[in-house]
Amino acid sequence: MNPSSSPAxxxxxxxxxxxRVPSLSDVDLTIERGAVTALLGPNGxxxxxFVNLVLGRDRPGSxxxxxxxxxxxxxxxxxxxxxMLQSASLAAQLTVxxxxxxxxxxxxxxxxxxxxxxxxxxxxxxxxRYGSLxxxxxxxxxxxLAVCGQPALLVLDEPTVALDADSRRLTWAAIRARADAGxxxxxxxxxLEEAEALADRVVLLAGGRILADAPPRAIKARIAEQRIxxxxxxxxxxxxxxxxxxxxxxxxxxxxxxxxxxxxxxASWLVRDPNLRDLEIxxxxxxxxxxQLLQREAA
Amino acid sequence: MNSIDxxxxxxxxxxxxxxxxxxxxxxxxxxxxxxxxxxxxxxxxLAMPLAFYTLFALVLAPPGSQTGVxxxxxxGVLASLGPCLFGFGAGIASDRDAxxxxxxxxxxxxxxxxxxARLASAALFTLVVVLALDVLAAGGxxxxxxxxxxxxxLAVHMLSVLxxxxxxxxxxxxxxxxAAMALSNLLFIGLAVLGGLWMPLSMFPPVMQKVALxxxxxxxxxxxxxxxxxxxxxxxxxxxxxxxxxVLVFGGLAxxxxxxxxx
Numbered sequence: 001m002n003p004s005s006s007p008a009x010x011x012x013x014x015x016x017x018x019x020r021v022p023s024l025s026d027v028d029l030t031i032e033r034g035a036v037t038a039l040l041g042p043n044g045x046x047x048x049x050f051v052n053l054v055l056g057r058d059r060p061g062s063x064x065x066x067x068x069x070x071x072x073x074x075x076x077x078x079x080x081x082x083x084m085l086q087s088a089s090l091a092a093q094l095t096v097x098x099x100x101x102x103x104x105x106x107x108x109x110x111x112x113x114x115x116x117x118x119x120x121x122x123x124x125x126x127x128x129r130y131g132s133l134x135x136x137x138x139x140x141x142x143x144x145l146a147v148c149g150q151p152a153l154l155v156l157d158e159p160t161v162a163l164d165a166d167s168r169r170l171t172w173a174a175i176r177a178r179a180d181a182g183x184x185x186x187x188x189x190x191x192l193e194e195a196e197a198l199a200d201r202v203v204l205l206a207g208g209r210i211l212a213d214a215p216p217r218a219i220k221a222r223i224a225e226q227r228i229x230x231x232x233x234x235x236x237x238x239x240x241x242x243x244x245x246x247x248x249x250x251x252x253x254x255x256x257x258x259x260x261x262x263x264x265x266x267a268s269w270l271v272r273d274p275n276l277r278d279l280e281i282x283x284x285x286x287x288x289x290x291x292q293l294l295q296r297e298a299a
Numbered sequence: 300m301n302s303i304d305x306x307x308x309x310x311x312x313x314x315x316x317x318x319x320x321x322x323x324x325x326x327x328x329x330x331x332x333x334x335x336x337x338x339x340x341x342x343x344x345l346a347m348p349l350a351f352y353t354l355f356a357l358v359l360a361p362p363g364s365q366t367g368v369x370x371x372x373x374x375g376v377l378a379s380l381g382p383c384l385f386g387f388g389a390g391i392a393s394d395r396d397a398x399x400x401x402x403x404x405x406x407x408x409x410x411x412x413x414x415x416a417r418l419a420s421a422a423l424f425t426l427v428v429v430l431a432l433d434v435l436a437a438g439g440x441x442x443x444x445x446x447x448x449x450x451x452x453l454a455v456h457m458l459s460v461l462x463x464x465x466x467x468x469x470x471x472x473x474x475x476x477x478a479a480m481a482l483s484n485l486l487f488i489g490l491a492v493l494g495g496l497w498m499p500l501s502m503f504p505p506v507m508q509k510v511a512l513x514x515x516x517x518x519x520x521x522x523x524x525x526x527x528x529x530x531x532x533x534x535x536x537x538x539x540x541x542x543x544x545x546v547l548v549f550g551g552l553a554x555x556x557x558x559x560x561x562x
Contacts, residue, residue, distance in 0.1 A: 055405045057561045073561070079407045088398030093336040094329060102329050105322055106407040129336075149407070 006069035008033050008153045008184030009054055014063035016049055016208075023049040024208045026063070033152065036175060036185040038199035040192065040219070042290060046208040047188035048086060051157050054186065055083060068153055079107075082151035084142050086158045086188075092131030096122050096141055099130060100148055107149025119174055120144040121167070135162045143171055147178060154178050156187040160194060172198050196220060206290045223289040226262040230255055230279040234272060242268050246292065258284065258292070319409055326408065326416035334386060334420055344381040345428050348374045352432055356440040365529065367440030371432060372523035373496040375456035376516060378428040380463050380490060384483040387421040388467020392479030395471065401562045414468070421467075422460045429456045444527060451526040459519045462542055465549035466515070472556035490516040500531065515545040 009031035016024040024046045031037050039047045052058040053065055056073015070076035090099055100117060104110035111119075117126050120140040125133060130141060139162050146154060156175070160168045175198060179185045189195055195202045195216050202219040204212040212219055225246065232239070232255055239248045244261030259265040262281050270276055284292075334341060352374050360366035391414070394400045403413040433449065436442040444452070466486070470479050491497055493507065494516025500508050511517040518541040525535050 057401065057405065073405065075407075075410070078405060081405070081407075083402070083405050085398060085402060088402045090402070091329070091333050091394075091399055093333040098329065098332070102325060103406065105325050145402075 006066070007031060008068060009186065010064075010066045011050075011053075012064045014050075014053065014060045014065050016046075016053060016058065016061050018049075022208055024053075024060075027208075027210060029203060029210065029213075031184050031186055033184040034179060034182050035200040036179045036187065036198055037201045037203060038195035038216075039186065039188040039205055040190070040195045040202050041188075041205035042190055045205040047190075047205055048157055049208075050205070051085075051155055051186070051188060054155060055081070080152040082146040082149055082154050084146040084156045084159055086161070088142065090130045090138070090141065090145070093129060095127050095129050096133070096144075097126045099141060100144055103145040104148045107151065110149045111147075113148075116144050116148040119147065121170055136164055136167055139163055140167055140171070143174070147174060150178075150181070150183075152183055154183050154185045154187075156185070158188055158190070160189075160191075192220065192224065204290075206293075211290070211293060221260075223293055225258055225260060225284040225289045225292060227282050227284050228255070228257045228259060228262055228265060228269075228279070229282075230276050232269065232273045232276045234269070238272065239269070242272075254278065319412075322408060323412050323415060326412055327419045330416045330420040331423060334424065340386060340390075341424070344385055345424060347381065348378040348428055349431055349435060352435055353439070356436065360440070367436055367442045368444070368527050369499070369524070369529055371436040371440075371442055372452065372527050372529065373520045375429050375432055375452065376459050376494075376519045376523055377491055377496045378432060379425040379456055379459040380487060380496075380516065382421040382424040382428075383460055383463035383467045384470075384487050385480075386424060387417055387464045388469075388471040389476070389479040389483045390417060391468060391471030392474055393476035395562070396476040398562075404561060418460070418464050421464055422457065425460050426457060429453060448526055448528070452523055455519065455523045455526055458542070462515045462519070462545040462549060465546060465553050468553040469549055469556060472553060472560065490514055493517075495520055495531075515542060518542045518545075 007030045009029070011027050011029040014024055014027045014029075015022065027046075027050065029050075039050060041047050049058070053060055054067050054072055056067070056071070056077065065072055067073075067077040068080045094102070096117060097113060100113045104113055104116065110116075117123055120143055122137060122140055122144070125137055130138060133141060139159075143156070143159060146156060154175070159175070160171055163171060172194075175185055175187065179200070187198070199216050202212070202214060202216045203210055204219055204223070212222060214222075231253060234255075236248060236250070239245060239255065239257060242257075242259075242265050244259040244265040246258045246260060248255060248257040250256070257265065266279075266281075352370060356367040356370055391400065400413065404410070430453075433453070467483070470482050470486075474482060493510055494514040495503075495511055496516055500511050500517070503511075518538040521531055521533060521538045522535060522542070524531050525538075
C-alpha cells in the first residue's frame with residue numbers, strides 16, 4: 001500500500017485490556033488525512049489507550065491496527081508522526097531553542113526553529129530552560145515539538161489542558177493549520193467545546209466503545225443537555241410534559257430539570273407559570289450527558 | 300557571563316536531511332549539555348575519585364610505596380562505575396519517570412539512539428576523570444609506567460563502562476527514579492568495597508575474597524592491575540572472559556527490560 005494514500009490510522013476490531021479490565025472493545029476506526037478528528041469522552045473512556053496503541057506504546061489484544069500504513073511504533077510510522085503526550089515532560093536542563101532544534105533534526109522537512117518557536121508564542125522564552133517555564137509554557141513547548149517536523153500524522157493527547165484562553169486559541173489555530181496543510185490530526189479531549197471549535201469529526205468514546213462518530217454539530221445535538229433549575233408552582237406531571245424535558249425532580253422546593261432544548265422548555269414553562277423565579281441554566285457535564293445517552297441506548 | 304553560558308551550544312543550521320549519524324551526534328551533544336548543567340550530579344561523581352586519590356596516594360602514602368600505582372589502577376575502575384550507575388542508570392530511571400524516554404521512543408529518533416547518547420555522555424565523563432587521575436598519578440604521585448601500560452590501563456578503564464552501564468541500564472529500566480538512586484548507592488559502595496577497589500582484597504577475610512570473584516568490579520580491577528604490573532592472580536584471559544560474560548548477562552537483562560516496557 002502506498003503510505004501517502006493509505007488512511008493515517010486504520011483500526012479494525014481493536015480490543016485491549018489492562019489485566020482483566022477491558023479498556024477498548026472491538027473498535028473500528030479510520031482516520032483520514034486533512035482533517036481534525038477528536039476522540040471525545042470522559043476520563044477512563046479509552047482515549048489514551050487508543051493513542052498508546054496508535055503510537056505502538058501498547059499492543060492490541062486483538063484486531064488489527066496500522067499507523068500511516070505501517071506497524072504502530074515502527075520506524076516508518078514514527079518518521080511521519082508528531083506526538084504530544086498527556087503526561088510527558090522534557091529535559092529540564094535544555095532551553096526551548098535547544099529542544100526545538102533537537103527534535104526538528106529528527107524530521108526531513110522540519111520548519112525553521114524560529115518559526116516553530118513563534119508558532120507557539122515562546123519567542124521571549126526561547127533561551128530559557130524548560131525547567132524554568134510555567135506549566136502552560138511547558139505544554140506549548142511540548143506542542144511545538146509535535147508540530148516542528150510538519151508530520152503527516154499529528155497525535156495530541158489532551159493538548160490544551162493547563163493552557164490559558166489565549167494559548168488555547170493559539171494552539172487551536174496551529175492545529176487547524178496542520179490539518180488544512182493535509183495532515184491527519186487525532187486529538188483527545190474531554191471538553192465538548194474543544195471538539196466543537198476544532199474538529200471536523202468527533203468520535204464519542206465511553207467505556208472503551210465508540211458511541212457515536214459524526215460531525216461536532218450532530219454530536220452536540222445528541223449530548224448537549226442542559227439543566228434548568230428554578231422555583232415554580234407547576235406540578236411534576238405538567239413539567240415533564242414541557243417540550244424537550246428529559247427528566248425532572250425537585251429538592252427543597254427547587255426544580256431540577258434536564259432538557260435537550262432549554263429555550264423551548266422555558267418558553268412553554270413561562271407561559272404556564274409566569275411567576276417562575278430563581279432561574280439558572282447550565283450545560284450538563286459530558287459525564288452526565290454520556291450516562292444519559294448510554295441509558296437511552298440500553299433502553 | 301557565568302560558566303554555564305560558555306557551554307551553550309552555538310547554533311548549527313538545521314539540516315534538511317537527517318542522516319542517522321548527525322541525529323545521534325546532536326543527541327550526544329544534548330546529553331552532555333544536560334549533564335554539564337546538572338552540577339549536583341557532576342561534581343561528586345567526577346571529584347570523588349580524584350579527591351580520594353589525592354588523599355591516599357599523595358598525602359598518606361609512605362614514600363617509595365606502590366600505593367600510587369595500585370590505586371590508580373583500581374580508582375580508574377571506580378571512576379567509570381560512578382557515571383555509569385548514577386549518570387547513566389539512575390538518569391535513565393528519572394527520564395523514564397518523567398516520560399522523556401517514552402517521548403523519545405515514539406519520536407523518529409532511531410531506536411536506541413537516546414541510550415547511545417546517554418552512554419556516550421557517561422563514557423566521556425569517565426574519560427575526563429580517568430585522564431585527570433593519570434595526570435595526578437604521573438605529576439603528583441610520581442607514577443612511572445611504560446607508554447604501553449598507560450594505554451592498556453586507559454583501555455581497561457574505558458572498557459569498564461560497558462558492563463557497568465549495562466548494569467545501570469537494567470536498574471534504570473526496571474525501577475523508578477528514587478529506587479534507582481538508592482539501589483545505585485548500595486551497588487556503588489558494595490561493588491567498590493567487595494570488588495577490591497577501595498583496598499586490596501588481600502586485606503579481607505578469605506570468604507570475602509571468594510565473594511569478590513563473582514563481581515564485575517573485581518575482574519575489571521584485576522585487568523587494570525595486570526596492566527600496571529601488579530597482577531593479583533588469574534590470567535588476563537579469564538578476567539576478560541568474566542567481564543565479557545557480565546556484558547552479555549547485563550545486556551540480555553537490559554534488552555528484556557527494554558522490550559517489556561515501551562513507556
